[in-house]
Amino acid sequence: MRISADENIPLLTSFFSEFGPIRQFTGRSVNRDDLLETDVLLVRSVTRVDENLLAGTPVKFVGTATIGTDHIDLEYLKRAGIGFASAPGCNAQAVVDYVLSALSVLVDARDQRFADLVVGIVGVGNVGACLRRRLEEMGVKVLAVDPFKTEAEVGELTTLDEVLTADVVTLHTPLTTEGDHPTWHLINAERLAQMKPDACLINTCRGPVVDNQALKSHLAALSEFEAILDVWENEPELDLELMQRCLIATPHIAGYSLDGKMNGTEIIYRAVCEFLGLPIRRKLGQFLPEPGVKRVNFTDQVPVHQALRTAIRAAYEVRVDDGMMRTAMRRASSRKAAFDQLRRDYPLRRDIPTMRVGVPAKCQDLHDVLAAAGFDVRTK
C-alpha cells in the first residue's frame, strides 16, 4: 500500500509506516503527477481533492485529518468509488479553548465578566455543543441556532435573528453553498446590521461564512463593533486592512493544539485500518506526551472571575498568536508564505483539560467554574 501524505500531519511514520512507504508533500502544491503511484492519500484542509487531482491515479482511499470537508469533492469520490474519511470532532476542544481565550480578552478589554455576556452560537455540532456546555456551566447565557439539529439533541434552539441580538456571535458551521441553509456569506451586510453596534463577531469556522468586505466596512463604520477572526476569505492571501481592524487576528490555528492534530491522525489511521480490513494496532496514548509542567495554583485571595481568566490564558493565550501574525504580516515580503509558515511552525499547545489547576478546598465556587471551563481541578 503506497501512501502520500501532507507533511503537516503529525505522527505519520508512527501510525502509517506499517502499511508501506510514505511520501510526504506540501499541501498546497501537490498535483496529479505526484499521485501516480499512490493508493492512500492523506490530506489537510489546504489540498483541494477532486477529479482534477485524482482522475487517472490509483488512489483508492482519501483521509483528511480535519473536521472540515469543504476542500473535498465528496460527490466525485463517491462516483469514482474512492473511500473517504474525515476526522469529526478531532480538534473541537482546541477551538473551544480558542473561543474561551478570545472571550477572556474581550471581557478584559471591556472590564466585564464572562457572566455579563450573552453568547450566540451558530452551528451546534461538535464545537458548538462543547462550547455551549462549557459556557452555560460557567454561568454565561447562550442563544443557539442550528437548522439541522433538534432541541432533543442539543438543547434549546432559536432563530438566527434572535442569535444575532447577542453580545457575542460565534460561528461554528461547515462551509456550504447548497441546500436550504447554505453558509457561504451567511453573515453579510444585512446580518451585521442586525447585530448590536458594540457586539463582537468571532469566526473560527471557514472564512467565506462571513462576507469579509462587508465586515471590513462594518468595522470601519462602527468603532465599538469588534471582530475576532481565525479564518479568512482567500486564505492564505488575507486582507491586511481587515486584519488591522480586528481585535484578534490569527492564521487559521484555532484547532491547532497538539491533542487536536494528533487526534486527527489517529481518527484517519483507524479509518484506513477499517478500509483495508486490518486490525487497529496503534493508539494515540502511545505517542501523546504528558502535559509537562503547566500547572496553576490559586489561593483563596483571588476573585473567581479573575482566576478563571488567568487559568484560561495560562493554558492558551490567543494574544500571542495574534501578535505573531501581525508581526509576520508587517515584515513579510510574501504574506501568503508568511501565513503558511506561521501554521507550519506553530508552537506546541495543549488542550485545557490537560492542565491541572489547584484550588483551596474551601473555594467551591472557584472549583466549579474552573471545572466548567474544562480544567483538571484538584483541591489542596
Ligand SMILES: NC(=O)C1=CN([C@@H]2O[C@H](COP(=O)(O)OP(=O)(O)OC[C@H]3O[C@@H](n4cnc5c(N)ncnc54)[C@H](O)[C@@H]3O)[C@@H](O)[C@H]2O)C=CC1
Ligand atoms: N479554525 C480551525 O482551526 C477549525 C475550524 N473548523 C471548522 O469549524 C466547523 C465546525 O466544526 P464542528 O462543530 O466540529 O462541525 P460539525 O459538523 O460537528 O458541526 C457543524 C454544525 O453546523 C450546523 N449547520 C450547518 N449549516 C448551518 C446553518 N446554516 N446555520 C446554523 N448551523 C448550521 C450543522 O447542522 C452542524 O450541527 C468545521 O466544519 C470546520 O470548517 C473546525 C476545526 C478547526
Ligand SMILES: O=C(O)C(=O)[C@H](O)COP(=O)(O)O
Ligand atoms: O479541522 C479543520 O477543519 C480545520 O480547520 C483544521 O484545523 C485546519 O488545519 P489544516 O488542515 O489547514 O492544517
